[in-house]
Amino acid sequence: MATNQYLSNPVVKINAVDLTGFCTAASVIQRFEPLDNTTFGQTDRSYVKGLGDHEATVTLLLTYAASETYATLATLVGTTTTVVVKPTSAADSATNPGFTLTGALLAELPVINASLGELQTVDIVFQGGVYSADVTP
Amino acid sequence: MTDVEYRIVSHRVGEPGSLFVPKQGINVEALVAGGFIVAVTVSTATPSKRRKVNTAPEE
Numbered sequence: 001m002a003t004n005q006y007l008s009n010p011v012v013k014i015n016a017v018d019l020t021g022f023c024t025a026a027s028v029i030q031r032f033e034p035l036d037n038t039t040f041g042q043t044d045r046s047y048v049k050g051l052g053d054h055e056a057t058v059t060l061l062l063t064y065a066a067s068e069t070y071a072t073l074a075t076l077v078g079t080t081t082t083v084v085v086k087p088t089s090a091a092d093s094a095t096n097p098g099f100t101l102t103g104a105l106l107a108e109l110p111v112i113n114a115s116l117g118e119l120q121t122v123d124i125v126f127q128g129g130v131y132s133a134d135v136t137p
Numbered sequence: 138m139t140d141v142e143y144r145i146v147s148h149r150v151g152e153p154g155s156l157f158v159p160k161q162g163i164n165v166e167a168l169v170a171g172g173f174i175v176a177v178t179v180s181t182a183t184p185s186k187r188r189k190v191n192t193a194p195e196e
Binding site for chain 2: 015016017066067075079081102129130
């Protein structure tokens with residue numbers, strides 16, 4: 001029987017700063033560039049694994065108060081950092097892995113995204129870095 | 138000789154006042170610039186021997 005997991009309280013840390021309370025969506029994608037090694041005589045494409053090209057995307061409420069979203073991100077633009085997203089606030093384990101990108105680049109930051117009558121949110125993307133799934137408490 | 142250690146300021150990083158040991162990949166300069174931690178200069182030199190002072194009363 002399939003198990004569905006409802007994630008209401010994932011943890012999101014950007015550069016060691018806990019931004020869970022500002023985050024409304026987060027994804028970490030482990031990805032490798034596919035290299036085409038199809039040759040004559042084959043009737044289907046085939047691929048081998050190329051370089052890792054991982055990515056983390058988070059949607060955050062954008063605030064300008066001290067120690068909040070903008071203060072965390074403004075000094076990271078154009079630099080590399082570490083992003084951690086895990087399913088719950090419990091310790092890292094096999095059932096609660098800490099999905100981590102180490103050395104991921106924040107290439108751009110929308111510094112304002114205002115709409116009338118709405119809370120301000122931004123989608124930010126961290127590209128590259130080394131992927132790991134930490135299961136050690 | 139001096140060394141630099143980091144102390145936590147913001148609760149979003151950890152317990153304020155406690156030592157912050159950055160893990161690999163953490164951008165420490167950004168944390169300092171954002172006011173999340175502070176750099177503290179710590180002297181690592183051994184204290185020099187102090188000259189013994191004779192406190193005996195004069196006769």
